[in-house]
Amino acid sequence: MDYTLDIGAVTRNMGPLWEGLAITLQLTLAANAIGITAGFGLALLVLSRFALLRLPAMLFVEFFRCTPAIVQIVWFFYCVPMLFNVFLDPVVMGILALGLNLTAFNAEAYRASIQAVPREHLDAGIALGLSPAQRVLNIVLPQALRASVPVLLTNGIGTFQQSALVAIVGVADLMYQGKTLATQTYRPIETFTIVALFYLAISFPVSQFVGWMERRRGVVR
Amino acid sequence: MTAAADTSALLRINDLHKGYGPNIRVLRGLDIEMKPGERVVVIGPSGGGKSTLLRVVMGLEQIQQGTVTFAGRPYISTDGRRTAIDPAVRRQIGMVFQHYTLFPHLSIMENLILAPRKVNGEARGAARDRGTKILERFGLAEKADAFPSQLSGGQKQRVAIARALMLDPKLMLFDEVTSALDPELVAEVEAVILQLAAQGMPMMMVTHDMWFARNVASRVIFCAGGVVVEDGPPEQVLGNPREARTREFIERVFHIKA
Amino acid sequence: MPMSLDFSVLLRFTDALALGLWTTLKLTVLCVLLGTSLGFVIGLARAGRNAVLRIVATAFVEFFRGTPVLIQLFWIFFCLPLVLGMELSNFVSAAIALTLYMGAITSETFRSSLRAVGAEQMDACIALGLPRRTQILNVILPQAVLRAAPTLLSNCISLFKESALVSAVGMADLMFVGQNISNNTARPVEVLTAVALVYFVIAFPLTRLVTLIERRMLKKLSA
Numbered sequence: 001m002d003y004t005l006d007i008g009a010v011t012r013n014m015g016p017l018w019e020g021l022a023i024t025l026q027l028t029l030a031a032n033a034i035g036i037t038a039g040f041g042l043a044l045l046v047l048s049r050f051a052l053l054r055l056p057a058m059l060f061v062e063f064f065r066c067t068p069a070i071v072q073i074v075w076f077f078y079c080v081p082m083l084f085n086v087f088l089d090p091v092v093m094g095i096l097a098l099g100l101n102l103t104a105f106n107a108e109a110y111r112a113s114i115q116a117v118p119r120e121h122l123d124a125g126i127a128l129g130l131s132p133a134q135r136v137l138n139i140v141l142p143q144a145l146r147a148s149v150p151v152l153l154t155n156g157i158g159t160f161q162q163s164a165l166v167a168i169v170g171v172a173d174l175m176y177q178g179k180t181l182a183t184q185t186y187r188p189i190e191t192f193t194i195v196a197l198f199y200l201a202i203s204f205p206v207s208q209f210v211g212w213m214e215r216r217r218g219v220v221r
Numbered sequence: 222m223t224a225a226a227d228t229s230a231l232l233r234i235n236d237l238h239k240g241y242g243p244n245i246r247v248l249r250g251l252d253i254e255m256k257p258g259e260r261v262v263v264i265g266p267s268g269g270g271k272s273t274l275l276r277v278v279m280g281l282e283q284i285q286q287g288t289v290t291f292a293g294r295p296y297i298s299t300d301g302r303r304t305a306i307d308p309a310v311r312r313q314i315g316m317v318f319q320h321y322t323l324f325p326h327l328s329i330m331e332n333l334i335l336a337p338r339k340v341n342g343e344a345r346g347a348a349r350d351r352g353t354k355i356l357e358r359f360g361l362a363e364k365a366d367a368f369p370s371q372l373s374g375g376q377k378q379r380v381a382i383a384r385a386l387m388l389d390p391k392l393m394l395f396d397e398v399t400s401a402l403d404p405e406l407v408a409e410v411e412a413v414i415l416q417l418a419a420q421g422m423p424m425m426m427v428t429h430d431m432w433f434a435r436n437v438a439s440r441v442i443f444c445a446g447g448v449v450v451e452d453g454p455p456e457q458v459l460g461n462p463r464e465a466r467t468r469e470f471i472e473r474v475f476h477i478k479a
Numbered sequence: 480m481p482m483s484l485d486f487s488v489l490l491r492f493t494d495a496l497a498l499g500l501w502t503t504l505k506l507t508v509l510c511v512l513l514g515t516s517l518g519f520v521i522g523l524a525r526a527g528r529n530a531v532l533r534i535v536a537t538a539f540v541e542f543f544r545g546t547p548v549l550i551q552l553f554w555i556f557f558c559l560p561l562v563l564g565m566e567l568s569n570f571v572s573a574a575i576a577l578t579l580y581m582g583a584i585t586s587e588t589f590r591s592s593l594r595a596v597g598a599e600q601m602d603a604c605i606a607l608g609l610p611r612r613t614q615i616l617n618v619i620l621p622q623a624v625l626r627a628a629p630t631l632l633s634n635c636i637s638l639f640k641e642s643a644l645v646s647a648v649g650m651a652d653l654m655f656v657g658q659n660i661s662n663n664t665a666r667p668v669e670v671l672t673a674v675a676l677v678y679f680v681i682a683f684p685l686t687r688l689v690t691l692i693e694r695r696m697l698k699k700l701s702a
Contacts, residue, residue: 062683065686068678075672318602323603325622339617
């Protein structure tokens with residue numbers, strides 16, 4: 001291999017990488033804010049008794065879960081401006097695309113954890129004379145929300161990694177900056193490795209935390 | 222311990238200590254001697270060590286202290302850190318568990334013949350013949366090619382007993398084998414065990430079913446707090462216990478004055 | 480809507496799209512087969528007794544699960560030829576990257592399915608005196624594979640979706656072809672929607688199949 005490693009080429013140019021990381025984190029946190037809240041609302045629609053609400057919601061969820069994220073993002077960036085005649089800041093578009101994707105996956109997570117609350121608990125609530133609203137607020141929601149935290153975190157980290165895809169449509173995130181730097185310095189090995197380590201440095205602790213959380217709750221993984 | 226006493230005991234447990242971790246002691250110095258042909262029922266409160274005792278005898282657990290001999294041969298011993306279990310002796314003991322533990326991916330017949338083929342090298346045809354005979358004895362012949370998920374709890378448990386019997390054990394252990402069954406399925410399993418008892422199979426059993434215990438036992442041991450509290454014929458331990466603790470337990474379970 | 484949609488533009492490009500789809504499918508199936516085998520080996524290493532193997536395998540899995548697939552792809556595409564000192568074709572690079580990724584995620588599947596086979600099954604094996612080889616080959620492994628089946632299918636669907644990323648390194652899969660056509664015809668809505676639908680039409684029935692297999696499997700193993 002006639003290629004000498006020169007980490008310095010990267011460490012001397014960390015500025016753009018930090019900027020890119022800032023954009024990436026912005027994308028991730030904003031998309032998660034959307035995904036965690038809208039996902040819950042969507043889950044309620046999916047569980048609704050009214051087919052008029054339930055079927056479109058289910059279609060939404062299935063569509064985002066059964067198509068590649070890159071297709072969703074490219075579609076968003078090229079089609080939304082044309083269709084709706086709006087021109088948004090690329091970062092905002094990225095947040096929306098990632099946010100909608102995450103909403104669908106989180107809706108699944110909420111749905112599963114709501115349905116996982118044992119029937120017996122609801123029966124006990126009925127036997128104790130609680131009204132339907134009280135049963136939902138005091139029995140279903142606390143348990144469902146607590147159970148969904150690990151999955152929401154895992155999905156959140158998934159979005160963090162998926163945010164790298166916006167580099168393909170030209171958003172100046174960490175991935176984009178990394179690719180630019182690699183091309184400029186002709187040092188792909190060092191650059192890409194360091195960028196990968198950036199992502200790992202954030203993903204790994206969170207996934208370890210999720211694992212710890214699940215072990216504490218006694219979930220068998 | 223004289224030579225005569227040695228050969229007349231089927232199972233001899235000496236000063237058995239078993240715990241989990243540094244703080245939990247489940248068995249605290251158990252001494253039990255089982256004669257050939259005896260049917261021992263072990264009763265007692267939850268956590269008193271009954272199931273653990275059975276698991277130790279089956280060679281499933283590590284022990285901290287004590288020895289177990291079987292038919293005069295050393296079986297289980299320990300140096301305090303590692304437990305030595307003689308697999309040749311272990312093979313002569315069979316066990317049936319509370320949750321059947323059949324192999325769900327194999328048919329009933331395959332469940333029965335797996336061990337004879339792989340442990341004893343028995344030919345498939347010969348094993349199948351013996352399997353068919355045992356299933357016929359238990360009234361389950363038509364289930365030979367069914368899968369465990371298609372059987373009722375009582376049927377699964379009877380298959381579990383049949384599977385253990387295929388290896389011709391010299392001692393059978395039953396760990397709460399009817400506790401997980403619907404009441405109407407309990408009788409068919411107990412009938413099979415009574416059949417075995419009538420044929421002279423030595424057995425050690427843990428059960429909550431006191432009426433069944435009375436029917437099948439030739440000897441009852443009341444085990445609480447990891448030690449033997451009372452040990453004697455069923456009429457005594459179940460009907461007219463000598464120890465106050467036993468009396469208390471029996472009264473609580475039977476709701477009568479013993 | 481300020482513009483009109485014209486889906487007929489797709490008719491001109493059905494051949495190109497079909498070719499792209501064929502490349503996607505070829506790549507997916509190849510990487511599923513290689514990746515699952517790799518995942519099985521890694522899963523064994525992670526559950527095994529050799530500490531060195533265990534640590535290496537775990538590091539591998541954590542790396543591939545903790546970084547974007549895009550960067551894994553870029554690394555294999557741009558860096559591996561430099562490391563190996565030889566040129567790699569698009570297809571080979573993509574195949575290597577996706578196989579490694581599939582290996583990482585399936586190893587997790589195998590690891591958890593091995594753990595899910597209950598401890599009582601081992602008790603029954605010991606009580607019957609089964610030799611170790613029989614315990615593993617005839618009792619534990621078949622149950623682990625059955626349990627892994629639905630999740631493995633899920634992993635395959637994930638790989639199918641991730642395969643769209645190879646378009647970013649210039650490989651002519653369905654997504655790449657679709658993007659090209661969309662750029663050439665300036666009709667992104669029709670073309671990209673059609674591309675999305677093709678992925679959907681393949682992935683969606685498979686997700687239903689996963690649910691079906693899971694139900695069947697749980698029923699069979701519920702004994």
